[in-house]
Amino acid sequence: MTMELLEIQPLELKFTFELKKQSSCSIQLGNKSDQFIAFKVKTTSPKKYCVRPNTGIIKPKATCDFTVTMQAQRVAPPDLECKDKFLIQSTVVPFGTTEEDITSDMFAKDSGKFIEDMKLRVVLVSPPQSPVLLPINRELKQETCHETSMQKDRELTGVENFCPPHRVAEDLDPINAKELKAASDVERFEAAMDTDELIATKCLEARLAEDVEEIKPAKDTVALKMADDFEKLKLRLNAMDLKMKEADITIMKLREERSTVTIEKDMLKRDVEVLRKKKGTKRVQVGFPFLYVCMVALISLAFGFFIHP
Template sequence: MATELLQIDSPELRFVFELKKQSSALVQLGNNTDHYIAFKVKTTSPKKYCVRPNIGIVKPNEKCDFTVTMQAQRIAPPDMHCKDKFLIQSTVVPFGTTEADITYDMFAKDSGKFIEEKKLRVVLISPTSSPVLLPVNGYMKQDPSYEIDAQKDRVPSGVENIPPLRTVSEEVKGLEPIQHEKEDRAEGDIVPRQTENVVDTKPAKDDVQMNLVNESEELKSKLSTMDSKLREAALTITNLNEERRRNMEEKDLLKKELEVLKRALNTKGTQGGFPFLFVCMVALVSVAVGYYIHP
């Protein structure tokens, strides 16, 4: 295309570097076209940086910001030279496209679509030189009058350990997408890249560890509650079994007592005088004799 899809306010990401402290930089993208533009941010050091958001949509004649946060570092690089780089890919998408509609295939070069790529390098600034920066909304905005020695900050070629790719320039080889990007491509279409030394960006290590500790404590609490309920259930089952055993014993005792009573009644019936049938027969004979005697 004859015109640029996105304009970037600065070709560099400047961070005020202090040991064991995070630093952030704000990047502004401008869309001067009449199209919807989708963008995606990649980096050569995903474990070191966190990008929010790393994908997005810039509407026609509007601007969009994203923030890059460098995690706290324990060791300063030699001479404050940083070899990290960022790549911003952009492409035209249909009118009305949202961030939820962005897929990995939109930025695939083999799709035949025009993909614009712009590279940003990282520049570290020591706190002693921070007067040339102006704080804006918690970030450091660069003074326009400040000039960078391009020859001093230039990264030597051949030191990034980035594997060659046939479809991109030597300056952006080996860049991998950040972990938080939304990829809707089918699993079978993804080609593993075992030779690349870059992986997706992740949240701060301390935050991840804190989340793991909280989840572990929550699981322990749930397990303790379940164990207490199981013990209560076992005790209830034991009590019910004991009650059932006592009821069975009482039932057997009542049966025995009933049999004793039945035997006692039968014994009394046989020992208490003549049987009832004998008495009836004697009565009938007496009636017959009386009838014949006194007709």
């Protein structure tokens, strides 16, 4: 079964490596199918990286971002080579599946479902160097990685194309020539200073813009995570409210049953007391009276006496 579920941008995790500093990068997952997709992120070095979120559900034709943070390292790898890798597994899930329903069994190869595996490698890059001004031959030169922009700026400001007025100095007297030459050197020095400051400012603005662009995805990811956590908390609170209402209804029913049992118990007590009173007032006589027995005995003796004189 060949099908593509997710589109990953970018295809590698690029971290700016600095000793004893954390570095983060953001990866965007796009659902190319018309079904709900569950994903899970794994890495060969789980103690070195922090992935938030490492699992999730992506709606059809929607996107989802996750952020990978590399912990601060004390030792730099040789030549900034990193062999760490990340694995993104994805599979189709039914409608209504939530992040809490995601388990490791969903991504098992022996489950019979289609599991898409995509590997990402880790790339370490050096931090951009800040501009450094070095005095060379009484002129300030700037060492930057943007040599092309420096040349263009110098052409615009006219520093490189500036022609010192040697002929004018030759026609004037020596004092005026020296003053004019000194003034031209000062102007040239000030123009070079302005050009170097402009280049340094542009480099700083470019670096700040890159930092802002790197921070924006992280902020968006944090905002999405907070929104998801807020929705989950809201659902849990609603569930707790429903359970509390059910408990209140159950308690009311138990109280009603208790009052009914108490009333029935009181009625039984009254019935028992009434029966006891009736039993005390109305005694039932058992056997024959003593006088009746004596009369029967006398009649029997008289009758026997007459029969046997």
